[in-house]
Amino acid sequence: MNCYLGIDIGSVSSNFVLIDEKGRVLLDLYMRTHGNPIRAVQEGLALLQEKVDVKELVISGVGTTGSGRYLAAVLTGADVVKNEITAHAVAAAFYYPHVRTVIEIGGQDSKMILLKNGIVYDFAMNTVCAAGTGSFLDQQAARLQIPIEQFGGLAAHAQQPVRIAGRCGVFAESDMIHKQQMGYPTEDILMGLCEALVRNYLNNVGKGKKIEEPIVFQGGVAANQGLHQAFERNLGMKINIPPYYAVMGAMGAALLAREHIENVRHSTQFKGFDFIVDSDFQTQSFECKSCPNLCEVVSIRCGDQILAYWGDRCKRWESSIKMKHSRLKVI
Amino acid sequence: MGNSYIAFKALLKGLDLEVILPPPITQRTLALGSKYAPECACLPLKTNVGNFIEALELGADTIVMAGGWGPCRFGYYAQIQRGILEDLGYSFNMVVFEPPDTGFDDLIEQARFLGGGIRFKEALSLFKFAWNKLIACEKLEKAIEFYLPRSEEKEQALAVYRQGLQAIDMAESREEVHFCADQSIQRLKNLSCRNDIQPLKIGLLGEIFTILEPGTNYYICETLGLLGVEVKRSIYLTDWINDHLLAGLVKKSRRKKIIKRARPYINYWVGGHGRETVGYAVEYARRGYDGLIQIGPLTCMPEIVAQTVLPRVSEDKGIPVMTLWFDEQSSAAGIQTRLEAFIDMLQRQKSSYSREVEA
Numbered sequence: 001m002n003c004y005l006g007i008d009i010g011s012v013s014s015n016f017v018l019i020d021e022k023g024r025v026l027l028d029l030y031m032r033t034h035g036n037p038i039r040a041v042q043e044g045l046a047l048l049q050e051k052v053d054v055k056e057l058v059i060s061g062v063g064t065t066g067s068g069r070y071l072a073a074v075l076t077g078a079d080v081v082k083n084e085i086t087a088h089a090v091a092a093a094f095y096y097p098h099v100r101t102v103i104e105i106g107g108q109d110s111k112m113i114l115l116k117n118g119i120v121y122d123f124a125m126n127t128v129c130a131a132g133t134g135s136f137l138d139q140q141a142a143r144l145q146i147p148i149e150q151f152g153g154l155a156a157h158a159q160q161p162v163r164i165a166g167r168c169g170v171f172a173e174s175d176m177i178h179k180q181q182m183g184y185p186t187e188d189i190l191m192g193l194c195e196a197l198v199r200n201y202l203n204n205v206g207k208g209k210k211i212e213e214p215i216v217f218q219g220g221v222a223a224n225q226g227l228h229q230a231f232e233r234n235l236g237m238k239i240n241i242p243p244y245y246a247v248m249g250a251m252g253a254a255l256l257a258r259e260h261i262e263n264v265r266h267s268t269q270f271k272g273f274d275f276i277v278d279s280d281f282q283t284q285s286f287e288c289k290s291c292p293n294l295c296e297v298v299s300i301r302c303g304d305q306i307l308a309y310w311g312d313r314c315k316r317w318e319s320s321i322k323m324k325h326s327r328l329k330v331i
Numbered sequence: 332m333g334n335s336y337i338a339f340k341a342l343l344k345g346l347d348l349e350v351i352l353p354p355p356i357t358q359r360t361l362a363l364g365s366k367y368a369p370e371c372a373c374l375p376l377k378t379n380v381g382n383f384i385e386a387l388e389l390g391a392d393t394i395v396m397a398g399g400w401g402p403c404r405f406g407y408y409a410q411i412q413r414g415i416l417e418d419l420g421y422s423f424n425m426v427v428f429e430p431p432d433t434g435f436d437d438l439i440e441q442a443r444f445l446g447g448g449i450r451f452k453e454a455l456s457l458f459k460f461a462w463n464k465l466i467a468c469e470k471l472e473k474a475i476e477f478y479l480p481r482s483e484e485k486e487q488a489l490a491v492y493r494q495g496l497q498a499i500d501m502a503e504s505r506e507e508v509h510f511c512a513d514q515s516i517q518r519l520k521n522l523s524c525r526n527d528i529q530p531l532k533i534g535l536l537g538e539i540f541t542i543l544e545p546g547t548n549y550y551i552c553e554t555l556g557l558l559g560v561e562v563k564r565s566i567y568l569t570d571w572i573n574d575h576l577l578a579g580l581v582k583k584s585r586r587k588k589i590i591k592r593a594r595p596y597i598n599y600w601v602g603g604h605g606r607e608t609v610g611y612a613v614e615y616a617r618r619g620y621d622g623l624i625q626i627g628p629l630t631c632m633p634e635i636v637a638q639t640v641l642p643r644v645s646e647d648k649g650i651p652v653m654t655l656w657f658d659e660q661s662s663a664a665g666i667q668t669r670l671e672a673f674i675d676m677l678q679r680q681k682s683s684y685s686r687e688v689e690a
Contacts, residue, residue: 067664067668082671082675083668083671083672083675084668084672085668085672085675085676086672086675086676086679109665117683119676119679119680119683120672120675120676120679120680121651121676121680122651123672123673123676125665125668125669208639208642291355294357294358316486318486
């Protein structure tokens with residue numbers, strides 16, 4: 001059976017999705033990146049290999065997305081490398097063809113994507129602040145010693161959410177500590193955090209944007225019922241959560257790989273499970289001294305062979321390897 | 332700023348002075364600047380402070396800085412910089428060029444101070460020579476903006492461009508300057524260009540310093556070119572000098588027309604290039620550009636005013652706009668992702684539109 005693999009290497013989680021030719025999900029994996037994207041790719045593929053009978057499947061195309069998309073593309077031999085915005089939009093429009101607004105909250109960034117007729121027409125990402133992202137919830141949950149998986153369920157039981165200033169992550173924390181010392185119940189504080197995050201998101205990311213229904217909420221954070229409720233309450237609109245909400249980026253990458261193979265190029269450059277799982281990939285970085293820019297250049301090698309360079313502004317290193325996938329369309 | 336150092340070098344070299352050019356903007360420049368400049372000031376102040384410190388370290392004893400007036404903070408920067416550098420214990424002269432809107436007297440006197448014993452006639456021919464270098468650089472910049480997205484050997488094209496700039500820098504006569512530029516442009520033309528494709532066209536709007544200095548905007552023009560996008564900037568330095576320092580004497584100015592275009596969105600001078608940003612947005616939309624990117628240093632007041640107005644222009648004229656702010660971050664990843672996403676969006680809009688037309 002022909003199938004397509006989508007890989008989303010994010011700051012916090014690494015996700016893998018395998019779809020068939022009709023776009024049905026055969027398998028999805030949600031793992032933590034733990035700061036090591038190379039190992040995440042290798043472990044993810046090893047797990048895939050275990051769970052499905054690889055001999056029966058033919059990987060016809062691979063797409064990568066997320067902040068580690070270039071790295072993942074080099075390791076696996078991807079056919080498409082796409083930014084997260086496009087990937088998430090494509091996946092949302094696949095499940096909800098009439099979607100107008102996509103709310104996506106990831107580990108380190110949060111996005112709002114506005115679509116018309118299945119095409120993105122505007123988007124926004126959070127700027128320098130982390131107060132509206134999943135990492136913030138992660139940290140506060142750890143502080144309260146509540147597993148992040150239970151966070152949302154507990155928050156949803158709140159009687160009266162406490163008010164917490166969501167403008168800044170650090171000050172939100174001191175606000176929260178203050179409320180704890182005053183003796184407010186934990187659920188109310190958790191819900192207060194959700195409300196603060198939603199306000200921050202709508203004020204920062206959604207600034208000046210027209211939010212219209214249908215709305216889709218995706219990303220790992222969509223598992224949090226507290227946030228789901230807080231969004232519905234604040235917007236006064238219905239929020240849809242797609243079936244594979246946590247891996248929508250990878251889903252989008254797989255759909256884009258399918259589109260690319262069907263329309264543009266007809267064979268994949270996938271390097272095969274065995275090569276990826278068994279190879280010993282090494283990265284190395286150095287400061288290029290050829291000009292005063294002093295770029296930090298990273299190289300990835302497998303044994304003696306250098307697979308890729310990046311990080312140089314002038315592309316002197318990057319172009320020194322005529323990468324086999326120079327046909328690879330990076331957009 | 333940007334490649335203008337080539338022209339300034341030519342100008343100052345002819346004077347009876349030894350000129351120390353600040354080294355190109357690097358991480359160290361920014362680190363020095365943000366260490367000593369106020370935290371909430373905008374990037375140009377920080378970068379300049381860094382530039383000046385690096386130049387003073389190399390033995391400079393006089394600093395030439397531009398002044399200005401109006402709502403933008405920049406007009407006051409020369410004085411702040413003088414204060415900061417003096418507090419750091421440097422001793423130097425500071426010459427502040429105020430725009431001649433306030434009268435030519437000061438400008439002439441300052442030029443005389445810098446020029447030393449040089450005669451007017453010589454000064455004029457020097458200025459002409461430097462002006463020609465500036466024009467040649469811009470010709471080449473415009474050529475790379477056009478050919479880079481169309482070229483199939485993009486790295487090669489960038490190399491030709493850089494060599495061309497070096498050649499212009501070295502050139503010693505007016506003829507040689509233009510010869511170098513034309514030759515490089517010819518070489519760019521010959522680099523297997525696809526003339527059959529129509530790349531996306533994006534107008535780059537915003538604040539002058541971030542537009543002209545690639546060191547502060549993560550080489551946005553090159554990045555876009557490498558992604559296959561043709562870029563047109565709202566600010567080229569010759570236009571600015573012509574409009575603001577020479578009162579439109581050297582060439583025909585489009586400024587009035589552009590400012591008219593900003594109506595009815597902005598009717599008042601908000602300082603900096605706020606009005607021009609909006610004016611160019613309208614102009615580029617009329618010319619059928621695919622999208623607009625506004626850039627500026629974080630906290631830039633005139634551009635914030637323009638940013639709040641741009642969504643209306645975008646809606647009225649049906650042209651997507653994205654705003655990027657630059658500050659002392661070191662990671663280009665966020666910028667890259669946003670640019671890729673924006674371009675992808677434009678590409679998909681364009682192809683879905685052409686599908687509709689076909690059907």
